[in-house]
Amino acid sequence: MKHSRERILVTHVGSLPRPPAVVEQLLRKERGEGAGEPFERAMREGVAEVVRRQAALGIDVVSDGETSKISYSTYIKDRYAGFGGEYVPRTHLDLREHPEFRERMKAFLGPRHEKRMQCVAPVVLRDRSLLEQDLSNFRAALDAAQVGEGFLNAASPGVVAVFMPNAYYPSHAAYVEALAEALRIEYEAIVAAGFVLQVDCPDLAMGRHTAYQELSEVEFLARAALHAEALNHALARVPQDQVRIHLCWGNYEGPHDHDIALGRILPIVLGIRARAISFEGANPRHEHEWTAWRDARLPEDRLLIPGVLDSCSNFVEHPELVAQRIERYAGIVGRERVLAGTDCGFGTFAGYAKVDGAIAYKKLRALAEGAAIASKRLWQ
Numbered sequence: 001m002k003h004s005r006e007r008i009l010v011t012h013v014g015s016l017p018r019p020p021a022v023v024e025q026l027l028r029k030e031r032g033e034g035a036g037e038p039f040e041r042a043m044r045e046g047v048a049e050v051v052r053r054q055a056a057l058g059i060d061v062v063s064d065g066e067t068s069k070i071s072y073s074t075y076i077k078d079r080y081a082g083f084g085g086e087y088v089p090r091t092h093l094d095l096r097e098h099p100e101f102r103e104r105m106k107a108f109l110g111p112r113h114e115k116r117m118q119c120v121a122p123v124v125l126r127d128r129s130l131l132e133q134d135l136s137n138f139r140a141a142l143d144a145a146q147v148g149e150g151f152l153n154a155a156s157p158g159v160v161a162v163f164m165p166n167a168y169y170p171s172h173a174a175y176v177e178a179l180a181e182a183l184r185i186e187y188e189a190i191v192a193a194g195f196v197l198q199v200d201c202p203d204l205a206m207g208r209h210t211a212y213q214e215l216s217e218v219e220f221l222a223r224a225a226l227h228a229e230a231l232n233h234a235l236a237r238v239p240q241d242q243v244r245i246h247l248c249w250g251n252y253e254g255p256h257d258h259d260i261a262l263g264r265i266l267p268i269v270l271g272i273r274a275r276a277i278s279f280e281g282a283n284p285r286h287e288h289e290w291t292a293w294r295d296a297r298l299p300e301d302r303l304l305i306p307g308v309l310d311s312c313s314n315f316v317e318h319p320e321l322v323a324q325r326i327e328r329y330a331g332i333v334g335r336e337r338v339l340a341g342t343d344c345g346f347g348t349f350a351g352y353a354k355v356d357g358a359i360a361y362k363k364l365r366a367l368a369e370g371a372a373i374a375s376k377r378l379w380q
Contacts, residue, residue, distance in 0.1 A: 001196055001241050001275050002061060002149050003303065003336050007375035008326055009060040010368050011305060013246055013278055014153040014198060015072060015345030016054075016065035017357030022046035026070050026350045027113055029078075043068045044137050051141035051150075053361060058368035061149045061196070061339065064138040068130070071114040071349045072200050073155045073163040079130050080182055082123035083164055087116040092250065093209035093258040105253075113351050118167040119175060123182045131186055135193045151196035151244065154186050157234060158203035158227030162211040173226055180230040187234055191242045198278070199235075199245045203227055204269060206250040208260040221264065228268050235273045244276035244305065245269070249286065251344035253312040253354060256285040263292040270296065280343040281306035281325065282317075294332045304329055307343030308370065309363050312354055316362045322370020327378065335378040340371040 002009055018026070025042040029035050050065035069075035077083040095102050134152065142150050157179035166175035190197045203211075204224045212220050235243060247269055249259045262279075269277060280286045293304065308325040309317055322340070329338045346360035347353060355363070 004338055005336060007379060008371040009339045010058060010371045011061035011339050012342040013345045014063045014066050015347040016050050017347050017360050018067055018350055019046045019049055022067055023351045030070050030113055030115060047137040048141045048144060051145050055145040055147050057365050061151060062147050063151050066153055066347060068134055072153060073159050074114045076155055076160055077117055079127050080123050081126040082119055082121045083117040084120040085118045087118045087165060089116060093213045094255040109352055109354060114349055117164050119164060120168050123178050125182060125185055131189055151198045152190045153198045153200055154190060156199045156201045156203060157183055157230045159200055162203045162207050176227060176230045180234040184234040187238050191238050197243050201245050202248045204265055205247055205260060209258040224265060224268050228272050232273050240273045241275050243274040244278060245272055245274040246278040248280050248344050251311055251348050259285060262289040266292055266296055276303035276305050278305035278341050279307060282308055282310045282343050290328055298333060303337050303339060304333055305339045305341035308340050309342045309367050311342050311344040311346055314355055314359050317366050319366050319369035319373055322367055323373035326371060326374040330378055340367055
């Protein structure tokens with residue numbers, strides 16, 4: 001995994017706006033209308049396009065944009081057996097008392113397209129070809145764009161349990177353990193193909209006010225610790241230097257006034273076998289928590305990827321603001337241990353996004369420009 005040796009390196013969380021042809025094919029597949037060659041061609045061309053655009057903007061560590069995935073968490077239902085039926089999630093705790101705002105959100109964003117299922121049978125790998133296609137498409141795109149390092153996202157056992165809860169295993173713990181054993185196949189394949197693995201872990205923060213809102217804080221922390229333990233089991237054969245994780249409180253515009261504090265979950269997060277931690281650092285509910293990183297006992301080899309762009313707003317941050325945010329974290333852990341990132345993805349769910357696609361790429365340009373400003377000051 002690259003470090004910021006001579007300048008601040010730039011990356012992001014993973015998902016990017018999908019080209020229209022990609023969205024069309026993903027929605028057809030989600031409706032059960034088949035895939036085949038049109039789907040494969042759209043994914044191959046879509047990955048090539050998003051990698052090329054990242055390289056042109058000056059992103060150092062790029063992703064495939066999560067192009068082939070309907071969402072960052074529910075995509076595994078297409079690769080693993082064991083999921084079926086329907087799951088209707090509860091309203092987020094912070095949105096319960098704001099029904100009019102929820103309706104305005106729906107009107108602005110439109111319908112969600114991903115199927116929310118439950119676990120109804122043993123979770124086992126069903127179709128490895130989809131993973132192999134992702135690996136092949138990304139390798140071809142990296143080679144064509146002459147980009148040195150890329151990362152691929154994968155869902156954590158805990159976030160799958162949040163989005164597709166257990167209706168089969170005797171306990172939540174047994175379900176998460178089964179997910180860990182199944183998902184390690186994907187984790188190991190990504191690293192074996194020569195890519196950095198990013199495991200998405202919003203369950204460790206967002207889960208508190210969404211799926212597990214009935215738990216006390218102490219009970220939630222115990223559940224988060226269980227999820228982290230399961231993830232470490234899944235990562236046991238993966239070199240820690242090739243792993244980064246992403247932590248967030250939910251990629252949506254809302255009050256977020258029921259979010260659990262970073263300081264409460266940080267000891268659990270730091271226990272995960274990952275070299276780098278990507279996290280929200282720009283949104284107004286959590287930007288102040290840079291002090292939690294300052295006050296924590298961070299392992300000396302741990303890298304931070306703070307979000308220095310908000311992923312829920314169509315404001316294009318000024319590069320100087322981006323630079324100031326980067327320098328704040330460089331002052332905590334040193335310039336070599338910081339990569340500039342985003343709060344979350346810009347294409348978390350296919351066909352459903354608050355940030356306009358063209359504006360998302362403008363924001364990424366501001367990210368690269370801000371990193372250049374910070375680098376000039378940090379290495380002067």
